[in-house]
Amino acid sequence: MYALADCNNFFVSCERVFRPDLEGRPVVVLSGNDGCVVSRSNEAKALGIKMGVPLYQIQGLVDKEGVVCFSSNFSLYGDLSDRVMSMIRRHTSRFEQYSIDECFFNIDHIPAEEQKRYCEQLVKDIRRGVGIPISIGIASSKTLAKVASKYAKKYAGYHGVCEIRTEEQRQKALAGFEIGDVWGIGRKAKAKLAAAGITTALQFAERPATFAQGLLHKPGLMTWQELGGQDVIDITQLPMKQSITTSRTFATAISEQTLLEEQIANFCAHCARQLRLQQSAAQQIYVYAHTSAFRTDIEQHYLSELVTLPVATSNNQELISYALGAFRRAYRPGVLYKKAGVVLLKIIKETDVMPDLFDTQDREKDKRLQRALDHIDDRHGKRSVILGSQLSSSQQVYKTEHKSPLYTTDIRDVITLKAE
């Protein structure tokens, strides 16, 4: 049997850990530039605030109902996520973190009749120990465990844990479950199934396998099998990321070249740091920037450039120099760029880097310098040492008006908080 633990309204719950006064009040967490709603408390959901809605569209409601807004604070969420995950990890032999707020774990070492009680205790322990409310679903496949966890979240009577163990439980759970809410069924698949007269998970599960495969191909067949109780989806995490992206939307569109170059250099440095943290190197860099897709009054423009490096590297200076070279080739003056990003691709293990016979770079020396620079950042905080090309001009290009302090990761914020 699988257990799936899912944190309830995760980002909002993180903010509430340090603001218990917000319990019972409508709270939302916003995306970058305070653009869209990405997490909602139950009270915010009850007001009809939808996932992903732009803030400006609900500003009236926010003001009228006193909805509390937070800019996203990922170092806080990452840190609380680590605490929740480490508590769960202690209870199991097999554990796979699926996202920042979800993990699957094995509970077969617990007798079947005690599994529910066991998980209920875990829910209580995490609430008390970390302050985050979670829900747990138990079933024989991951997709069914996800279904169970949604029931656990929805009905207080379950005390945070729901299991799908018997055939009767499975049928009943799927009969009351919308097909579009099933893990793996997105917008397109939902529409196709609706056209075939299918609206619940049970209706889909009762069709023959050939129907699922014919309409939705391999992923659809796997979802169908999982709903039948077969365990076919493997989410075992790859040891390394295969691509690393850093991208941002700007509060106001930018056309000035030097300002954009600064952004590109910083995106690239951020990617490169992730790359080194997993002891890997990248052989390709993809740089892009484009206008706002929501602007119908201006001509749309999308610049992109893919560079293949002669030797895979994780060196900041080298990656930034390639990224900026690519950007300069593709940049068009006068275009109002609203979003830009850097993607590292063709990622391999650091130890698998193939040297180039004609390489003129002293890579050992570069590596020592890079290690020293990373070490300084680790000790004294991010961006303690940066390259000239990353130097921030005084211009503010992002908006975060509602950011909470870095309670768990930055001592300066804690001191400020105490002073207040």
Add this chain to the structure above:
DNA sequence: TCTGGGGTCCTAGGACCC
């Protein structure tokens, strides 16, 4: 006026091989 960010997997089609 204002609309997020970071991933993975699958498939179809083109290029290329013999």
Add this chain to the structure above:
DNA sequence: TCTGGGGTCCTAGGACCC
């Protein structure tokens, strides 16, 4: 006039996830 078949690899784009 008539011009094969089968395989692999790579890439771009779509769909999905949180």
